Amino acid sequence: MNKINILQYQIALSLIPGIGCVNAKNLIAYIGSVEGIFQEKENNLKKVPGIGVITAKKIAQSDVLSRAEEEVKFIEKYQLQTYFYLDEDYPYRLKRCADAPLLLYSKGNVNLNKRQMVAVVGTRNATTYGQECCDSLINAMAERSGYCVVSGLAYGIDVITHKACLKYEIPTIGVLGHGLDRLYPSLHKSTAQKMLEDGGLLTDFISETKIDRQNFLRRNRIIAGLCDATIVVESAEKGGALVTADIADSYNRDVFAFPGRASDTYSRGCNQLIKQNKATLIENLQDLEYFMSWQPEVDKPRKIQRQLFVELSHEEELITDELKEGELFIDQLCQQCQLPMGKVSSILLDLEFKGMVMSLPGKMYKLC
The missing domain is CATH 1.10.10.10 (Winged helix-like DNA-binding domain superfamily/Winged helix DNA-binding domain)
Structure with a gap:
């Protein structure tokens, strides 16, 4: 069976309603191959751990191969990269997470296994303080090698982080809550386009996926699972950044937070994480490297922030x-x-x- 046909079966398995990534992996381990699942008898499917009568019936009666074939054509047309969880280039950090996606799709020049993967997340309502924290953190990374910064390309801290990475030439990956046929929010399209040169976009959703709030919460597990450390820059007492921090903690990954004044609304979440010992307080990259026991490697020349004698259009x-x-x-x-x-x-x-x-x-x- 050629690679394209195998990909079709891989996509089809991820599309069966009610299966989930854990049961899908159990099915593959029990049956022996992805394509074999679609050829197996319903009675044998029932014997797979976690697969009951109802789920076995769904698999046997599923009609997802045609939709998967359409997705393969979409992937070929736009030259996307796919990562099945058994592939060698599937991100090894994410593979250690029980609920890691069965299949990932990427666009750009993505390396999901960089030496130091760091997630930077925070509120959509970033303040000047939050922006300064992001800029200072990413600026310091410009003196190092091996860093890749992951975020969600959302409003606020996310897009500020991606822009800072572009500014200081740090590889950056935006994890999306939808397929690679669109971009939400559309205002960040130009930023996303520039990210493709050194980094790119990543998702576990197929094309034509509807924009839904739950999908963005679901993608947070990818942001946390891809990285060695998750940094919360700013957050109110509730928010998606705190969800990502909780997920990272459940994966036994390190969580860090920038502190703020007690009176600042968008520092309360960070202060709360620190107070509850769910995150370690940091103020700069040196703190992060100290707590992670990372030895800084300075092999990149300092970037000039402002060009002289700039010719403007x-x-x-x-x-x-x-x-x-x-x-x-x-x-x-x-x-x-x-x-x-x-x-x-x-x-x-x-x-x-x-x-x-x-x-x-x-x-x-x-x-x-």
């Missing part, structure tokens, strides 16, 4: 001229420069790389 000059008057929201820039949101977002990201512009919470920007 006409549209870049329009935006920087407007920002000379003070801080502006992105929608204000769109209106005053008479440019579409997607264009302005892409230009602002390029200006950040050049050290000309800094993004602030609430989609506000200022000149550096």
Whole structure:
């Protein structure tokens, strides 16, 4: 059986309702192959640990191979990478997690087994303090080698982290709560596109998956499982970042948090993790490396944050001229420069790389 046919069966197994990754793995171990599951008699399926009468019937009567065939065509068309949990290149850290996805899909130049994998997560409502913590942490990584930073490409701390990685040339991976046929939020499309050069996008969802809140909570286990350490930068008393921290803790992975003032709403979650001994307090990369017993390897030259004698395009000059008057929201820039949101977002990201512009919470920007 060729590789494409095997992939079709692998995808089909992940699509059977009510199976789940744990039972799917039990099925493979018991039957001996993925394709054999679809050829096995219903009575034999019932004997597999965790598979009862109802589930065995679902497998025997499932009609998912045609949908899986469509997905194989989608994967070929867009040259996506797949990782089945028995493959050699499946992320070894994630494989140690009992509920690790059966199959992963990626786009870009992804290395899921870098020497030091770190998750950075936090609130969607990042403050200036949170942004500064992210920037300082990632900036320090620019002097090292071996780091890869994982986050969820969501609003707030997530996208701030990815942007900082792009700025300081650190490989970064965005874990999505949907398939690779779309991007949510769409405002982060230009950031995601740049991430493909050194890093990329990862998901366990097939194309045409509906945007659903539960899917984003489910993807948090991938963020936690991929990494040696999870860092919470900012979080309120409840939020997805705390869920990711709890999952990382359940995997016996190290959890860290940046502290904040007791009166700060978006530091309460971090302070709570530290107070309950669920996370170790850190203030910088040196703290992380000390607690992880990582020996820093300095073999990369320091990046110049602001380019000298920068040549700006006409549209870049329009935006920087407007920002000379003070801080502006992105929608204000769109209106005053008479440019579409997607264009302005892409230009602002390029200006950040050049050290000309800094993004602030609430989609506000200022000149550096």
